Amino acid sequence: MISIRHIVKQYSGYRALSDVSLEVEQGTVFGLLGPNGAGKTSLIRIINQITAPDSGEILFNGEPLSRIHTERIGYMPEERGLYKKMEIGEQIIYLARLKGLSRAEALKRSKYWFEKLEIQAWWNKSIEELSKGMQQKAQFVATVLHQPELLILDEPFSGFDPVNAELIKNEILELNRNGATIIFSTHRMDSVEELCDSIALINLSHKILDGKVKDIKNSFRSGTYRLDYEGSKASIGDDAPFAVVNDTSSESHHSLTLRTQEGKGPNDALRYMLPLVSVSRFEEIIPTMNEIFIRTVNKQA
Amino acid sequence: MNKILLIIQREYLSRVKKKSFLVLTFLVPVLFIGMFAILGYLAVKGDDLGDDKKVQVIDMSGEFAGKFVNSPTITYVYSTDNYDSAKAHFIDNGYNFLLHIPPASSGAEIELLSEKKPSATTIDAVENNLSRIAESRRLKLAGIDTAVLAQAQKRITVKAKQITAAGEKDAQTYTAYAIGFLSAFLIYMCLFIYGTQVMRGVIEEKVSRIVEVIISSVKPFQLMLGKIIGVGMVGLTQFLLWIVISVALSMVGGSMMASKMSQSGQVQQVQQSMAAAKGANNVKTPDKGMSAIMESIESIPVVYTISCFLFYFLFGYLLYSAIFAAVGSAVDNETETQQFMIPVTLPLIFTFALAQSFIINNPDSSLSVWLSMIPFTSPIAMMIRIPFGVPAWQLALSMLLLVLGFVFTTWVAARIYRVGILMYGKKASYKELARWFMYKE
Incomplete structure (x- = not known):
């Protein structure tokens, strides 16, 4: 869908992107993760052709990205904004027509979306009169009305209350099921982990990691498990198939963090523990994106 | 290109639909016309608007009595009262001013007494009256006929003409200014x-x-x-x-004013004052004055x-x-x-x-x-x-x-x-x- 090749963007004083390359597959949900100021918004603006890179190129379905593609991309910036004094219905039609829809088509589709998100009663209100949540919904409608093949959402859930965040999340996933490719950008790395098929981590203008979420997580597995048990404290000998990394105990509740030894697996660990204690919980500790990010950054440093 | 049209359309409509646009659109011509209407009204009726002033004249020289010309706002009344008693009572008697002209031989100055400060225009009017009377008296004493003098003093006006390919035409400098x-x-x-x-x-x-x-x-x-x-x-x-809107308003207002003025016979006065304001005395009769203005607009x-x-x-x-x-x-x-x-x-x-x-x-x-x-x-x-x-x-x-x-x-x-x-x-x-x-x- 989108091939980003060796993008460099230099602002006076600092470098926003240095030699970033990415592949976003058709129909996937792609997460662009990184702390604030890493270069995510710069990259997104380049994909939206709001700014141009100093060097490098972007391919949209194999063709070099150009103005004709803007109508196939939907973009919701991090800083939301609509005309304050303009009526919301007219405003959404205007924005859709700028994306190439006819007036009639824009009207039909916006009516559909307004009903779906239950904001149809606000059609003639100006943005000023709307609550923040309403404004966000309106902004979302404006982003998706022209049925973009590629949806770029910068910090999509910031500013939404939990109910509306869930609502919008489901709408986004439905659009994805219907074929839209989605790029999320966020600095809260754990928030979209569950939604994304693939991710790229960006730090200080460099891409430091990318790939499928599943693969990345697998590569960061270290055979670490958490085991909780009740009753009196068990004494674990040197013959155990694991090493205890951490041991927190209260009166009758104990929690172990353990790492299996070479050639041993979780079953071996359980088999060793079962005769000794009554196990109440056993799970693998998989690093979060945040941890993966920190580890990757530290490894590079 | 099509998208520029969309943007133009939005920028245009969002402004034209605003209340402030409508207000400005109607208010400015009304204010403009209103301003001119007030100016015009003042030019026509300005003299009537001032409060009437009565001046009691005590002429001890005997050279001025009976020769003052009343203006719409200033009336001169002659009195043979004693200066001191007149000075004490002129306000009670309903006069605003007391003009005291001492005997010519005394060498004393002419005084204008009043309770309040007199306005500059009042002083001017009185001074002009005095000067005019004194001047004509002196001319007579010198044996000069005032009618002959008036003929001799007639102001000369320059008619500004431009030489153009089509021949000479009126320069219409004042119109160009405006x-x-x-x-x-x-x-x-x-x-x-x-x-x-x-x-x-x-x-x-x-x-x-x-x-x-x-x-x-x-x-x-x-x-x-x-x-x-x-x-x-x-x-x-x-x-x-x-x-x-301005044209419509001024046509309506203009015709209303014209009909009113012709009724009261004030057209002549207006045109004379306009001519005076232009500093040109080439307007002799009202009819000619009107056509001169039209001509200059057409030029x-x-x-x-x-x-x-x-x-x-x-x-x-x-x-x-x-x-x-x-x-x-x-x-x-x-x-x-x-x-x-x-x-x-x-x-x-x-x-x-x-x-x-x-x-x-x-x-x-x-x-x-x-x-x-x-x-x-x-x-x-x-x-x-x-x-x-x-x-x-x-x-x-x-x-x-x-x-x-x-x-x-x-x-x-x-x-x-x-x-x-x-x-x-x-x-x-x-x-x-x-x-x-x-x-x-």
Whole structure:
């Protein structure tokens, strides 16, 4: 869908992107993760052709990205904004027509979306009169009305209350099921982990990691498990198939963090523990994106 | 291209639909006409509006009694009372002033006594009366016939004529003054009004952040141009409505006034006072006066003047509004615009100040010619010069330079604009603007 090749963007004083390359597959949900100021918004603006890179190129379905593609991309910036004094219905039609829809088509589709998100009663209100949540919904409608093949959402859930965040999340996933490719950008790395098929981590203008979420997580597995048990404290000998990394105990509740030894697996660990204690919980500790990010950054440093 | 039309449409409709547009559209002509109506009314009835003053005259010299001419507001009443008793009682007797003329032989000065400070016009009126009477008396004493003298003193008026290809024609200098000043003033005012509107629009889009959504659909240049053209069309619409409403109002008002005045026989008076105001005594009879005014209006090449006006308004507006747009893109709110506004508006203010005093009196001086060539000052300077006649090559060169100036400023402004609208929360300096200008596409 989108091939980003060796993008460099230099602002006076600092470098926003240095030699970033990415592949976003058709129909996937792609997460662009990184702390604030890493270069995510710069990259997104380049994909939206709001700014141009100093060097490098972007391919949209194999063709070099150009103005004709803007109508196939939907973009919701991090800083939301609509005309304050303009009526919301007219405003959404205007924005859709700028994306190439006819007036009639824009009207039909916006009516559909307004009903779906239950904001149809606000059609003639100006943005000023709307609550923040309403404004966000309106902004979302404006982003998706022209049925973009590629949806770029910068910090999509910031500013939404939990109910509306869930609502919008489901709408986004439905659009994805219907074929839209989605790029999320966020600095809260754990928030979209569950939604994304693939991710790229960006730090200080460099891409430091990318790939499928599943693969990345697998590569960061270290055979670490958490085991909780009740009753009196068990004494674990040197013959155990694991090493205890951490041991927190209260009166009758104990929690172990353990790492299996070479050639041993979780079953071996359980088999060793079962005769000794009554196990109440056993799970693998998989690093979060945040941890993966920190580890990757530290490894590079 | 189609998208620029959409932007123009939105910019235009969103402004025309506003209440403030309607208010301004109707209020300005009403205020304008109202102002002229009041001025006209004062000219006609001004004398009646003043309070009546009664002057008691004690003439001990015997040279003035019976010769004072009453004006609509000042009545002279002669009294043979004793000066001291008159001085004590004139206010009680209903007089505002006591004019004491001592015997000529006493050498004492003539006094005007009153309770309050007399106004300058009252003093003038009394002095004029005294001087006129004294003068004619002295002339008589010297044996000069006043009728012969009046004939001899008759004022000579110059009829200004221009030599043109078509022969001589009346120069109509005063009409040229009025036309030049009015059109320059309109351009000056509108460059400010609509330029500021463009700037506000840019700031609004930047502050509300919608600009990022829009320029993911269209180029920044398209957005800027669409806004400038849309606002410019609002300006033209407003002009058109102003003209239509003013003409309609003044036709209605004019016919009402004319019928009223002819009833009361005041037409003559008005025209004489107008003629006096023009400083020309060539208007002898009311009929001739009216036709002279009509003639001078007809003498203006209407189509030529209006075309020039529209051209200079349009391109002056385009030139300045592009700069205003760049200024708007560089700031986060209107209060920050000050540092950029001063150098932008200085040429306008400077030219307008010069226009009123220098250019209008010296339309062909080299300074005037230069100012009417430089694109930043030519819209105002040239409009002042046009009613006085401008050589075709100068007009063509000035227009060409203005168009080039517009292309150049728009190019510069667009390069600053495209970067500026994405720079939030950064206070821009001139150095910063130069850097933005240098950024490549």
